[in-house]
Amino acid sequence: MLSKRLSGLKESATLKMGLIAKELQEEGKEVLNFSLGEPDFKTPEHICEAAKHALDLGYTHYVSSAGIEELREEIAEKIREENKVDASVENVIVTPGAKQAIYELMMSVLDDGDEVILLDPTWVTFESAVKIAGGVPKWVKRVENSVNYESLESATSGNTKLVVINSPNNPAGYVLSEKELKEIAEFAVEHDLLVLSDEIYEKIIYGKRQVSIASFDAMRERTVIINGFSKTYAMTGWRIGYAVAPSEIAKGMLKIQQHSVTCASSISQFAALTALRSSQGCVKEMVEEFKRRRDVIVNQLNEIGLRCLNPEGAFYAFVNTSNHGNDVEFTERLLKEAYIVVTPGSAFGLAGKNYVRFSFAASIEDILEGMKRIEGILLK
Ligand SMILES: Cc1ncc(COP(=O)(O)O)c(C=O)c1O
Missing domain, CATH: 3.40.640.10 (Type I PLP-dependent aspartate aminotransferase-like (Major domain))
Known part of the structure; x- marks a missing residue:
């Protein structure tokens, strides 16, 4: 019934990860969601x-x-x-x-x-x-x-x-x-x-x-x-x-x-x-907060031995998972063992295999807690 045009299309991986996070939350798990593609601030x-x-x-x-x-x-x-x-x-x-x-x-x-x-x-x-x-x-x-x-x-x-x-x-x-x-x-x-x-x-x-x-x-x-x-x-x-x-x-x-x-x-x-x-002060404030979060997440990732490209813009850390399996294996492990949601890099193209995307549109507390959980499972 469906057109040929649809056959090459994949489900949006970013939206899918968000849904999984929601399901786990509904089951009562303390999920930390680092898959969001949107600022977590209120509209000014x-x-x-x-x-x-x-x-x-x-x-x-x-x-x-x-x-x-x-x-x-x-x-x-x-x-x-x-x-x-x-x-x-x-x-x-x-x-x-x-x-x-x-x-x-x-x-x-x-x-x-x-x-x-x-x-x-x-x-x-x-x-x-x-x-x-x-x-x-x-x-x-x-x-x-x-x-x-x-x-x-x-x-x-x-x-x-x-x-x-x-x-x-x-x-x-x-x-x-x-x-x-x-x-x-x-x-x-x-x-x-x-x-x-x-x-x-x-x-x-x-x-x-x-x-x-x-x-x-x-x-x-x-x-x-x-x-x-x-x-x-x-x-x-x-x-x-x-x-x-x-x-x-x-x-x-x-x-x-x-x-x-x-x-x-x-x-x-x-x-x-x-x-x-209007004044662009609200943008400046949000970007300053994103920068603080970027510094925290990059620092923490490096400390736990996960190599990450230093984000120069946007609010995503692209983390190399080569030492811990491919991106999909690593994503599943984070989800099952630490209730952490990230997006596997291969969702964005072949070159993303062996990377996962952490969105830092999340609070600093959540970032710190997330990194603690990841360190915990990597040390196991
Ligand atoms: C590169 C890029 N372009 C466009 C969009 C979508 O923006 P909009 O909400 O205006 O459709 C996104 C959202 O994630 C994006 O990452």
Whole structure:
């Protein structure tokens, strides 16, 4: 009964781990969940107030499919000022979550059999979105190594259409260096490719400078920036993301949006507008807390002999499990013996085998308790 399109799709491993954690909790186990892909902070109060205000004013109907004008203008201004990318309202489309923007892009630019370069490991949705749109994923390893022109070229054929990058990165926590970005840009220009640059973790960064590949020469017309409010403002449930795309692509994406979801929630869009227009102090506070947690988890992991890449951005520690079996064995052991939930790295691609992803969107107490439990089982 089901379409062929669905046959290559895996269940989302990150959502699955969350469900297992919930089941164990319901059985009364003291579960520590390090699999979450969302900030554990409350959405800042002034943003919630803006949503209440929008409700009171009766903004409860359909809005323009591409998003409310004020929000699109504000996003275009942010992109110009912060990301140094020339953008105007017609380049911006506000979507129900960044995820929807990714699907709309894939549906707009891929034909059956078009190939898409993904850096391995990568956030689970990219591969699925490519496949749903009829595309074929091609993997280039980027874990502890860096990516360069040659490695990209080795995955390229006459059918290559798009390169997907995500920096700061989920799951590996790296931030692509300017040198890497330059090589990716050079490669895209040389091979006349599009680039999807997922910058959703841009603010959650620990010291390095965030650079958008779209700001490089000749890249604006071939780059689609994907971003959103879920991570920066702890607004995952509000479902507001956006794409900034060359006009022709933005128009294509809009058609998909018009015929699928119509528009993103009106109330959430007013909340997002307030998020952008108000003080960014709340973001600074959340990032400072993430940094404290990052320092604690990296320090603790090293102390118990688990090697972890130092996360430069996002809120994930990618931990090498080679000395303790592969990622799936290690994940199961943590779950059964310590009631600790993490995500096996192979969920994010072959290069993730022998790694597990710890999300540190968890309190410092939970991190410390978790590390104590892990040390306990490793010493057994
Ligand atoms: C790299 C990346 N992009 C996009 C998203 C989804 O964002 P949204 O909640 O806006 O759909 C996530 C969520 O985990 C992510 O990790």
